[in-house]
Amino acid sequence: MSETVITPHVSFHRGELWSAITRDRAAFAGGILVILLVFVALFAPWLAPHDPVRQDLARALLPPGGEYPLGTDEMGRCLLSRVLFGARISLAVGFFVGGLAAILGMFIGLVAGYYGGLLDEVLMRLTDIFMGLPNIVFVLAVVGVLGPGLKHTVLALVVMGWVPFARLVRGSVLSLKEREFVQAARALGFSHWRIMVRHILPHALGPVVVLATLHIPHAILAVAGLSFLGLGVQPPTPEWGAMLNAARSSMRTYPLQMVAPGLMVFLTVLAFNLVGNGLRDALDPRRRSRFTF
Amino acid sequence: MLQVENLRKYFRDGWWGRRLVKAVDGVSFAIEAGSTFGLVGESGAGKSTVGRLVAGLLRPTDGRVLFEGRDIFKANGREAFYLRRKIQIIFQNPEGALNPRMRIGEILAEPLLVHRLVRGRHVRERVGELLAMVGLGPEFYSRYPWEMSGGQNQRVVIARALSLGPSLLVLDEPTSALDVSVQAQVFQLLKQIQNKMRLAYLLISHDLELVSRVAGEVAVLHQGRLVEQGPAASVFSHLCVVYGHK
Numbered sequence: 001m002s003e004t005v006i007t008p009h010v011s012f013h014r015g016e017l018w019s020a021i022t023r024d025r026a027a028f029a030g031g032i033l034v035i036l037l038v039f040v041a042l043f044a045p046w047l048a049p050h051d052p053v054r055q056d057l058a059r060a061l062l063p064p065g066g067e068y069p070l071g072t073d074e075m076g077r078c079l080l081s082r083v084l085f086g087a088r089i090s091l092a093v094g095f096f097v098g099g100l101a102a103i104l105g106m107f108i109g110l111v112a113g114y115y116g117g118l119l120d121e122v123l124m125r126l127t128d129i130f131m132g133l134p135n136i137v138f139v140l141a142v143v144g145v146l147g148p149g150l151k152h153t154v155l156a157l158v159v160m161g162w163v164p165f166a167r168l169v170r171g172s173v174l175s176l177k178e179r180e181f182v183q184a185a186r187a188l189g190f191s192h193w194r195i196m197v198r199h200i201l202p203h204a205l206g207p208v209v210v211l212a213t214l215h216i217p218h219a220i221l222a223v224a225g226l227s228f229l230g231l232g233v234q235p236p237t238p239e240w241g242a243m244l245n246a247a248r249s250s251m252r253t254y255p256l257q258m259v260a261p262g263l264m265v266f267l268t269v270l271a272f273n274l275v276g277n278g279l280r281d282a283l284d285p286r287r288r289s290r291f292t293f
Numbered sequence: 294m295l296q297v298e299n300l301r302k303y304f305r306d307g308w309w310g311r312r313l314v315k316a317v318d319g320v321s322f323a324i325e326a327g328s329t330f331g332l333v334g335e336s337g338a339g340k341s342t343v344g345r346l347v348a349g350l351l352r353p354t355d356g357r358v359l360f361e362g363r364d365i366f367k368a369n370g371r372e373a374f375y376l377r378r379k380i381q382i383i384f385q386n387p388e389g390a391l392n393p394r395m396r397i398g399e400i401l402a403e404p405l406l407v408h409r410l411v412r413g414r415h416v417r418e419r420v421g422e423l424l425a426m427v428g429l430g431p432e433f434y435s436r437y438p439w440e441m442s443g444g445q446n447q448r449v450v451i452a453r454a455l456s457l458g459p460s461l462l463v464l465d466e467p468t469s470a471l472d473v474s475v476q477a478q479v480f481q482l483l484k485q486i487q488n489k490m491r492l493a494y495l496l497i498s499h500d501l502e503l504v505s506r507v508a509g510e511v512a513v514l515h516q517g518r519l520v521e522q523g524p525a526a527s528v529f530s531h532l533c534v535v536y537g538h539k
Contacts, residue, residue: 180389184450187348188404188457189377198403202394 027278033271041087050078052085052238061254070260073243074250075236082238083260089150089239090220090268097157097219102212104158105165106201112166113173114196124170130163139226148231150223157219168211172204206283214276217269224265240265294326294493295347295380295461300356302342316342318517319356324510326460327491331508331525333501339517340497344465347495348382360461378408381454385466387446391438397424397449398434404456423452427482444475448482455486461493469500480507505529 022028040047049069056076064071070079112123142156143149176182177200185195226232227241235242240261247257302317317339324330334340345351347358349365358365365376384390391400401420405411411419421431427448438446447467454462464483468476484507486492498504504511504525511528513521521528 180384180386181392183345183350184382184384184390184453185392186350187377187382188407188453189374190403190407194407199392 024278024281026274027281030271030274030278033267034275037087037091037268037271040084041091044084044088048078048081048084050081052077052081053236055236061250064256070256071254073246073257077236079257079260082243083240083264085238086240086243086261086264087268089233089237090224090265093150093154093157093223094216094220094268094272097154097161097223098212098216100158101161101215101219102165102208105162105167106169106204106208108162109166109169109171110173110196110201110204113170114177114192114200120170123166127163127166130160133160135160135222139222140231143226143231148234150233153223153226153232157222161215161219164215165208165211168207169204172207173200176200176203210276210280210283213272213279217272217276220272221265221269294361295324295495296357296359297322297343297347298357298359300343300346300358301354302339302346302351303354315517317346317353320512320514320517320519321356322512322519322522324461324493324495326493327487328510329487329494329496329508331504331511332495332497332514333499333504333511334514336499338514340499340514341465343514344382344463344495344497347461348380348463349377350382374408378457379459380461380463381457381459382463382465383447383450383454383467386470387443387450388438390450391446393438395437396434397436397438397441400438400449401453401456404453408457410457419456423456424449426455426486427452442475443471444479447471447475447479451479451482451486455490459492461495463495463497465497466499467496468503469498476503501529501532 049067054077056072058076059068059072060074060076062068062072062076064079068078068080070083073079073082108123108127112120138160139153139156142159143152146152146155173196182195182199185199190199223232224239224241224244227239228245230242230245233239233242235246243261244258244265247254247261251258298321300317300320301315304314304316306312306314320339320343322330332340332343342351346353349358352366360376360379363372363376365373365380368376391397395403398417398420401423402416405416405419417434420434424431424433429445429448429452433441433445433449438449441449462483467483468479471479480503483494487494494507496504496508508525510523511521511525512519513528513532521531
C-alpha cells in the first residue's frame, strides 16, 4: 500500500476538526457517499426488490426496466439486488480488515516503541520482513495453501495489513515517551500498561484513524480482485468482484452486468479515499492553514 | 534521609555508541529531612540527570541512591511502589508535565486511585483539598491544562506530587519556564508546603541567586563531577571568586 506521510500526534480540538472536514468539499462528498453505502449495506434486504441468489433461468439476461430495474444476470438473478447486497460483504470486509489490522499494528507498534531495546529490534525486523513480502503474492500463497474463500482472504489481508500501523504508532510512541507528562506518569509509579494505554496511545490515535480509513478501500479492492480471480468470495454469494468475473462472458452483449458492480467498487474505494485524505489534511496543521486564510 | 553515593551515569553516543558520555561521574551528597539542597551548575553539567536518577526515572551505571537507608534501585514489589511515592519530581515545563487530554480533576485523582490512597467516593473531596493546598479553587476541577496559566499548571503539578505524601521533592528548574512575578509566588508556596509537611527539596537550578536564597546546603556540578559542596553562604562566596576570574 502507498506510504502516507502523516505528522504524528498533532493535537486538535473537536470543533476544529469538524470545521476542517466540512470546509473540504471532496472529503464531505466522500463522507456522504460512505454513509449512503453503509445505509445500503445495512438495509439491503429491504431495499432490494428480489432475492439476490434465487435463480430463474427462464428470466436470464433480461434488459433493464420493469420488474428488474437493472435487468437480470445469466442465472436470471436480479442485478440490482445483487449489487445492493454486494455492499454488505465489501463494507464488512473493509471495516473488519481495516479495524483489525489497525488494532494489531497499534499494539505491536506501541509495545515496540515503548519498551525499545531487543523487543523493539525483533518486532521491527519482523515488520521489515512483512514489508518485503509482496502483498498479492502472499495473499495468493495463503489462499493457495488454505483454499479459496472469504475467511482465508480476510485472514491473509489482516496478516499483511498491520505492518504500516505498527511503524506509524512506533514512531509516534518514540517521541511521546520522552514527553514530560509520560516521564511524570512514570515518576508517579503508574504501571507500564496504564502509561501506554492512558497516556501515550490517545495521542497517537489521530494518524491511526487516517491510515485505517485509507486502509479500508485497499482491503475492499483486494477482496474484489481476488474474488474476480475466483479465489475470494465464491458464487452464488453476491460480491462485486465475483459478479465482475461472472459477467465476463456476456460483457459485449450485456455491458451493464460489468458496469454496475464495477461502478460500485469504484465509488466505494473513491469515497473512503476522499474521507481518508480529508482526515489527513484536517490533522496536518501545515495543510490546514491553507483553509484558515 | 537521602544519601547519594558515588553515582554514575554514562550514555553511549555517536556512531555505534563509540563515544562514551559521562553525564554523571561519581557524585555523592546527602539531604537531611526537611531541608533544601541546591544543585547548581552550567547547562550540560549533568544536573538534570542527577535529578532523574534520584527520582528513579533513570538507572545509574554505578553507585547507589539510599532513601532512609534503602537502595531505591534494589527495591522491588511493594517496597519499590512505596519508595516511588516518597520521592517525587517537578519538571521545568508545567504544561508539558500534564496530559493535555485529561482534566485537572482526573490528573489529580489518578495517582490517588493507582496507589489506593483514597477510596472511590472520597476522591473528589481529596482532590479539592489538594487544589486548596496549592491555592487553587474547586473551579479548576474540570479545566484542561491548556486552559490555564503556567503558574496555575505548576501548582497542579505540585499538588499531584503532594498527593502521594512524598518526603523528598526533586525540583528540576521548577520556575525557569515561568514569569518572574509568578516564580516568586511558586517559591513562596513551596516554602510554605515545606514548613508544613517537613518536605526535603533537591533544588536543581542554574540560577545561583535563587539557590543562594532558598538552599541550606549547595553542591556545584561541573562536567558530571561535584566541584564544590557545603553550606550555601561559603560555597557562593567562593564561587563568586571563581566565576569572577573567568
